[in-house]
Amino acid sequence: MSGELLLAIGYGAAMIVVGAIALRIVKRDYSPPPRRQQRD
Amino acid sequence: MNPYAVGIAISLLIYLIVGSYAGRKVKHLDDYFVAGRSAPTLLIVGTLVASFLSTSAFLGETGFSYQGHGPLLLIMMAVNVMGYVLGALFFGRYLRRSEALTVAEYFGRRFESQGKRVQSAAGWTIIVGLSAYLLAVTQGASLIVSEVTNIPYSAALVVVWAGYTLFTFYSGSRGVIITDTMMFMVFMVAGFAALYYIIASAGGWFAMIEALATFEPKRDLIAWHGSLGPELQWQAPLDGLSWALILGLSWGLVVAVSPWQSSRYLMAKDEHTVVRASCVAVGAVLILYIALVFGAIAINLANSEIDPPERALVWAGFHLMPTLPAVILMTGIMAAALSSASTFLSLVGFSASHDLFPHPLRDDRHQLRVTRYTMLGVGLAALGLAYFQPPAIMWIAYFAGTLFASSWGPVAFFSVWSDRITAAAAFWGIVAGFGGNALAKLLEYRGILDLPVLLDPFLIGLALSSATIWIVSCLGRASDAERAFRAALHHVPERERDERKLRGTLRIARALIATGVIAIAFLIACYARPYAAARAAIGSGAQSTNLSGSANER
Numbered sequence: 001m002s003g004e005l006l007l008a009i010g011y012g013a014a015m016i017v018v019g020a021i022a023l024r025i026v027k028r029d030y031s032p033p034p035r036r037q038q039r040d
Numbered sequence: 041m042n043p044y045a046v047g048i049a050i051s052l053l054i055y056l057i058v059g060s061y062a063g064r065k066v067k068h069l070d071d072y073f074v075a076g077r078s079a080p081t082l083l084i085v086g087t088l089v090a091s092f093l094s095t096s097a098f099l100g101e102t103g104f105s106y107q108g109h110g111p112l113l114l115i116m117m118a119v120n121v122m123g124y125v126l127g128a129l130f131f132g133r134y135l136r137r138s139e140a141l142t143v144a145e146y147f148g149r150r151f152e153s154q155g156k157r158v159q160s161a162a163g164w165t166i167i168v169g170l171s172a173y174l175l176a177v178t179q180g181a182s183l184i185v186s187e188v189t190n191i192p193y194s195a196a197l198v199v200v201w202a203g204y205t206l207f208t209f210y211s212g213s214r215g216v217i218i219t220d221t222m223m224f225m226v227f228m229v230a231g232f233a234a235l236y237y238i239i240a241s242a243g244g245w246f247a248m249i250e251a252l253a254t255f256e257p258k259r260d261l262i263a264w265h266g267s268l269g270p271e272l273q274w275q276a277p278l279d280g281l282s283w284a285l286i287l288g289l290s291w292g293l294v295v296a297v298s299p300w301q302s303s304r305y306l307m308a309k310d311e312h313t314v315v316r317a318s319c320v321a322v323g324a325v326l327i328l329y330i331a332l333v334f335g336a337i338a339i340n341l342a343n344s345e346i347d348p349p350e351r352a353l354v355w356a357g358f359h360l361m362p363t364l365p366a367v368i369l370m371t372g373i374m375a376a377a378l379s380s381a382s383t384f385l386s387l388v389g390f391s392a393s394h395d396l397f398p399h400p401l402r403d404d405r406h407q408l409r410v411t412r413y414t415m416l417g418v419g420l421a422a423l424g425l426a427y428f429q430p431p432a433i434m435w436i437a438y439f440a441g442t443l444f445a446s447s448w449g450p451v452a453f454f455s456v457w458s459d460r461i462t463a464a465a466a467f468w469g470i471v472a473g474f475g476g477n478a479l480a481k482l483l484e485y486r487g488i489l490d491l492p493v494l495l496d497p498f499l500i501g502l503a504l505s506s507a508t509i510w511i512v513s514c515l516g517r518a519s520d521a522e523r524a525f526r527a528a529l530h531h532v533p534e535r536e537r538d539e540r541k542l543r544g545t546l547r548i549a550r551a552l553i554a555t556g557v558i559a560i561a562f563l564i565a566c567y568a569r570p571y572a573a574a575r576a577a578i579g580s581g582a583q584s585t586n587l588s589g590s591a592n593e594r
Contacts (some may be wrong), residue, residue, distance in 0.1 A: 003264030003277075004571050007111060008563030011330075014118040015322055015556030018125035022319055022549040026127050028314070030545070032537045 045189035047367035048374050051226070052203040055378065058222065059207020059215035067398050068404050072212030072411060073390055075142040077309040079217055081548075086221025088124070090298045090379035095180035098227070098373045102336035103349035108258050108267025109274075112284040114538055115264075118297065119288025121322045121552020125552075125587055127296025132305040134456045134529045140306065142387075143299050144395040144449075144550035146287040147470075148457045150526070151463035153519045156465055161470045163395030165447055166299050166387055168438040171422065174384040174441075178426045181377035184354070189368050197426055200374075204382040205419035209389070209412055213307055216382045219347035231328050234353060235335040237361040244343045246570055252337060253574035257344045258490035261337050262571060272341075282493040290498040296450040299391075300383050312541045313532075319552040326559065334567075385422065389415030402507045418491055446501025449475030458513075465512035472508040477501025517524055542559035 041049075066072050075083075115460075144166065148159025178200055186196035206217045222262035230245055240308040242248035254260045260267050260317045264279035274305040339352045342360055346352045353373070357366040400516045451469045454461040456582035483489040491497065 002568065002572060004262075004568040005114060005156075005564065006397060007264045008558060008568045009560055011114055011118045011326065011563055012558075012560030014122050014558040015326060016553050018122050018322055019319060019549050019552035019556060022125050022129060022315055022552070025547060026312075026315055026542065026545050029532055030537055030542050032539055032542070 041188060043367050043489070044370045045191070047371045048185060048189065051371045051375065052199070052378075054209055055203065055222065056192050057566040058140060059211045059219050062208065063211030066211055066214050066408070069141065069407055069411070070212050072408055073306075073394070074347060075212075075214040075217050077136075077139075077307060078309045079313070080309060081313050081320065083221050084304055084313055085320045086224040087217040087322065087379075087383065088295075088301060088304050088317060088321045089218035089538055090227075090376070090382035091304070091382075092295060092321075092325070093376050094177050095184065095377045095379035096374065097332070098231075098353060098376050099180065099350045100352045102332055103231045103351070105333045105336035106346065106349045106352035108272065109280070110260060110262050111210075111266045111335045112280045114329060114335055115281065116288040116291070117310065117326060119285060120291040121325050123292030123294070123296040124301075124321045124325075125319040126292070128304065128305065128314050130296055131452050132302055132318065133311045133314045133457055134270045135302055135306055136305045136311060137529055137533070142390050142394055143306075144265055144391060146377035146466070147451065147455065147466065148395075150253045150522065150529075151466045152521050152525065154463035154467060158470070159395050160382050160465050162299075162389040162448070165443065165470065165474050166391040167396070169302065169443045170384045170388050171418075171425075173440045174388065174422050177340070177377050177381045177384065178422065180290060181381070181424070182441070184370070184373060184377070187354070193299060194427065197423070200378070200381075201419070201426070203422045204378045204385060205287075207415070208382045208385050209415040209419060210417075212411075213386060214562040216386050217304075217307060219382065220379045221378040226375040227372035228324070228328060228370070230369045230375075231331045231335070233365045234356060234361065234369050235331040237365060238335045238338045238342075238356055241339050241360045245566060247339050248334075248341065248430045249567060249570045250454055250574040252343050253351040253571045254578055255340060255344075258340055261340060262334075273579075281561050286493060286496050286499065290432050290442045290496070290502075291407075293449040294441050295501075297448045298441070298444040299387050299448075300380075302452070310541065311536050312545045314536075316545050316548045319548050322551055323555045330559075330563075345488075362570050375459050381519045385419055388422075389418045392418055442498040443474055443501070444479050445475040446498050446505055447471075449502060450506045453499050454509055456526070456529060459518060462513050462516040462518050463522065464516055465509045466514050473501045473505030475501075476504035495591070556565040 051090050057383045068076075070076055098443040101113055104110075115470075135146055136142065138146045138149060140149060141164075144159045144162035147162045148155040149156045178197070182193060182197040185191070185200055190194070191199075199436065202532055205221060236521075239248055244249060251264065255261055255403045265274075265280050268277065268280070269272055274283065304317075308317065334358070338353055339346070339356045339360070348356050353369070361369065389411065393411040397414075447470045450473065450590045451461075451466050455466065477497045477500060480489065480491065480495075482502045484491055484497060491500075
């Protein structure tokens with residue numbers, strides 16, 4: 001694989017990696033509690 | 041009056057009017073310092089990117105790309121911007137949760153047993169680092185204005201200074217974030233307008249890539265490692281790659297924790313806005329850099345002997361673009377400088393009035409008035425210093441950014457993620473990181489030390505700061521109040537657990553992932569493949585270079 005191809009993949013991968021991290025952490029920290037727990 | 045002068049004058053007038061209008065809504069200290077903590081995503085993205093990019097991006101880095109180091113700049117930026125999201129997730133949203141008025145105040149409250157000392161140390165680093173940065177940006181913008189409008193440098197200096205000081209001192213952060221966002225839009229348009237006309241002058245995108253791949257006067261302009269050689273900055277690809285990764289890491293820390301980036305999160309209306317803005321900033325900066333880097337490299341096809349290279353984009357404006365788009369380009373370069381300058385001025389003013397010399401005044405209104413006068417005083421001092429151009433200041437500007445990475449980086453993350461860090465460790469961590477980086481850079485600048493890439497002053501400062509925090513923390517114990525403050529930071533407010541807000545934030549994170557996929561597809565189809573084809577077409581000339589610098593037949 002050429003360096004130019006790696007550069008192309010790496011450049012976009014930076015966005016994919018941080019987007020995926022944000023997705024995971026936001027889901028974990030900001031999901032509303034389940035309804036049953038809210039009633040309790 | 042030439043059209044460039046008219047364009048710049050109109051833009052300055054608009055910023056002044058908008059800033060003044062925003063200033064009329066400033067009633068309380070909260071409005072002035074953190075825009076009432078009510079800014080939506082667009083304004084946070086605008087101010088994040090606008091205060092990050094200045095003349096160094098539009099002149100320095102385009103010149104660097106024009107010289108032949110563009111692909112390394114892309115590698116550096118890819119690492120750098122990851123700091124936006126990681127900084128927002130692991131520091132920025134906790135900073136906002138603290139409801140401090142400045143980042144230095146956050147440090148003071150987090151390390152309350154020596155709060156004043158820690159807040160002052162952070163405040164002084166802002167005054168020293170950002171004042172130098174402010175001078176460099178002011179002087180750079182004045183040189184451009186003087187060049188394109190044909191007015192004397194001293195007059196240009198006053199115009200530029202007035203262009204950011206008048207509304208910043210009156211409206212504080214409320215005006216700064218609105219004008220920053222307008223300037224962000226102007227320079228985004230300017231960047232893509234420049235790319236469009238440079239591509240057109242090269243006969244289209246694919247003709248441009250083919251011509252650059254086989255360009256003889258400067259070889260390897262768009263090879264992944266860029267141009268190499270004894271007369272250039274790097275001789276082997278690995279040296280260039282190490283530089284790009286280390287600088288990317290250091291500037292990644294800068295966008296994660298530096299005062300002129302993380303303080304933007306204090307103005308966000310909620311924590312979802314913090315995360316959303318960081319995701320959009322990553323996409324906006326990386327898309328803009330594709331335009332800036334390829335545009336700057338392609339200027340070589342029209343003229344490969346522009347000297348100094350930092351003038352390449354201005355040259356392209358004058359010679360490759362019609363008047364109106366060229367006016368937009370010059371206005372955009374100016375906007376990039378003004379937006380950074382207004383943020384730096386506001387932060388230096390806030391630190392002087394709030395972190396270093398706080399006034400125990402009767403009420404909000406009096407404190408607001410004193411802060412405004414302090415801001416004006418700081419602005420006048422900056423004008424005086426910029427006019428006399430003390431040479432000692434310039435070298436500080438050269439590394440001012442990474443000073444914050446090494447001095448604030450470890451303390452910022454430990455303040456959120458460690459229960460063991462003590463107030464004394466935070467203070468000495470800031471001092472050691474700042475001092476270590478500054479001293480190593482000074483010795484290198486004076487030619488006393490010649491440090492290898494892997495011993496970059498930033499890394500020395502970072503290692504010293506981290507080691508100091510660890511050692512000093514072992515000698516003491518964090519107070520109960522400090523532990524309680526940290527525990528409170530980790531409590532997610534109920535109002536943030538909102539289904540609708542959550543869906544919006546997840547949508548933006550997914551959009552960032554999709555943008556990454558599109559960027560990969562675009563760069564493979566429009567850069568890597570046509571580049572390989574062009575190199576293959578010239579037969580025996582087709583070579584690729586491995587990491588150690590030796591050439592292999594492809």
